[in-house]
Amino acid sequence: MSSILVGKEQTKFDVIKKALSGELTNFQAGQILSISVRQIKRLRKAVRKEGEQAVIHKLKGKPSNNRINPYIKQEVLLVVEENYSDFKPGFASEKIKERHGVRVSDETMRLWMAERGLWKVRRQKQIKYRSWRARKESFGELIQFDGSYHHWFENRYRDQDDNSIEVCLLASIDDATGNITKATFSANEGVVAVFNFWKEYVLIHGKPLAIYLDSFSTYKINHKGATDNKELMTQFGRAMKNLGIELITAHSPEAKGRIERLFGTLQDRLVREMRLEGINAPEDGNIFLEKVFIPKFNEQFGVEAKSEGNLHRPLTDTDRKDINRIFSIQSTRVIQNDFTIQFRNKWYQLTEVQPTTIRPKETVLVEEWLDETLHFSFRGQYLAYVVLPERPTASKKQPAILTTHRLNWKPPANHPWRKTYKVNS
Secondary structure (H helix, E strand, O other): OOOOOOOHHHHHHHHHHHHHHOOOOHHHHHHHHOOOHHHHHHHHHHHHHHHHHHHOOOOOOOOOOOOOOHHHHHHHHHHHHHHOOOOOHHHHHHHHHHHHOOOOOHHHHHHHHHHHOOOOOOOOOOOOOOOOOOOOOOEOOOEEEEEEEEOOOOOOOEOOOOOEOOEEEEEEEEOOOOOEEEEEEEOOOOHHHHHHHHHHHHHHHOEOOEEEEOOOOOOOOOOHHHOOOOOOOOHHHHHHHHHOOEEEEOOOHHHHHHHHHHHHHHHHHHHHHHHHHOOOOHHHHHHHHHHHHHHHHHHHHOOOOOOOOEOOEOOOHHHHHOHHHHOOEEEEEEOOOOOEEEEOOEEEEEOOEOOOOEOOOOEEEEEEOOOOOEEEEEOOEEOOEEEEOOOOOOOOOOOOOEEOOOOOOOOOOOOHHHOOOOEEO
16 A cells, blocks of 8 residues: 655654664654654654554545635635626735625635636746835825826726726825825826825825925926936926925836835726726716725725824915915016017916016016916016907007006007906906
């Protein structure tokens, strides 16, 4: 009869036989098997009586005492096939417990799903070594920020031509705790979307010490000719400088691994959570993120910061007063001789009375606010203007200056000031 022993069982049996034959002392046998002399004596007695069976575990080949009822296994797998077939095993076991009240370990779920062909067991990838950076110590010390384009609503969010729409998710994560501090769906990762994100962020949380982000053109000028010009900044860089927030740019995805891993997790979990909740559009998705997903995610995956306290700084009174100016798209224009300003193919006429003295050829700051209003700033004052329906005709008579009161100068009959327009100030 061939031996039924394998591996450690065979080794244990061979050592006990040598102890029985006198080739090894009980002490030596115990050292080899890492057990006590007392246990060696018990095994010697058992082997004399039962032979090989003495070293075989009594439950070998028998069903486990802790096995799950086959009926429950079948029911769970039916639910998984119907609702969670594309979930990872850990996420599926979490949902089975949360929504159906059945506790199944991640590893058991992995085995079951593999048996049913719902999960393919993969070999672990060989990870290229990179030096590890420790987390920051305090909440608000460093916020990682990025955007991810993805079919977050799968095929449920479609355009007029019935094509699935790819949406950008803007998200920030605290480096010390791993908590999502804010996330919102947007059409793109442009300046307006990013400004809306961070305007809301600082109003809610305050100003972090630093923001860690990639070198996308919204945040950092990438043109080779701009690398040596330290005064040349993007709109976002200028806004953060105004608020006293340091910007740190990463030069590879791995450098800001926490936010990159977050998007990987969200593409797995958030997509499926919204499917289960029947969420099909960004507006509803943003409500779900704020009210349900982010609090739950932070409770489940967040860690405690090494140091207590919050390093976000509250907005000052000046910050709050200038918040619309700070988060505006800014450019400069020159005032024409007739006190008009051309901007984006439109003409704007400065009114006769202004909060400060204005002369032709002076440069004004143009601010495009997030509410889509336009503002001309000069020496810290906002100028009053009217929008002209077309380019004004040249006039020989023009005022020399505009100031805080009306002048004796009389405009010609066809001058824009003699027409009625809506005044913007």
